[in-house]
Amino acid sequence: MSQVEVEQKSYQMPPKDGFTVAHFLAVADVERSLRFYEKVFGGRILSRGDKSGAPGYLQIANTWLIVNPWGGPTPDKPTVTIVPPDPNKVSSFMNIRVADIKECYELWRSRGAEFITEPKDKYGETRCYIRDPDGYIIEVGQSKPEFTYG
CATH class of the missing domain: 3.10.180.10 (2,3-Dihydroxybiphenyl 1,2-Dioxygenase, domain 1)
Known part of the structure; x- marks a missing residue:
């Protein structure tokens, strides 16, 4: 295996104990972003999200990405808008x-x-x-x- 092709370890998401850190990206098109990170970096897609706005999840090496469309405030962040x-x-x-x-x-x-x-x-x-x-x-x-x- 080349140095570039990092073995995908099975880190837990969500974690069974302790915590896991994930990077959140607000994106225009969840599927397009998932394909990009899968193709370029060999990411492993775990969830593709859905039409109701659920985010997509993927693992790249030892990190997690959450890709989600941008949008307005939600009850848990009532003054925050996620923008491109x-x-x-x-x-x-x-x-x-x-x-x-x-x-x-x-x-x-x-x-x-x-x-x-x-x-x-x-x-x-x-x-x-x-x-x-x-x-x-x-x-x-x-x-x-x-x-x-x-």
């Missing part, structure tokens, strides 16, 4: 660390990922960014061997 992202203004993004950025760049590009640039050196790493179908950015980075965190 502005592709040029970002307050958070997914960060993927890889063992071989050149291999990932070529593989994920061949699977339809649209990179903003090719991998570039930055501080103690080489990194680049992908845009998903809704404009969210995903950082892909490889640490340099001589760089240590902390």
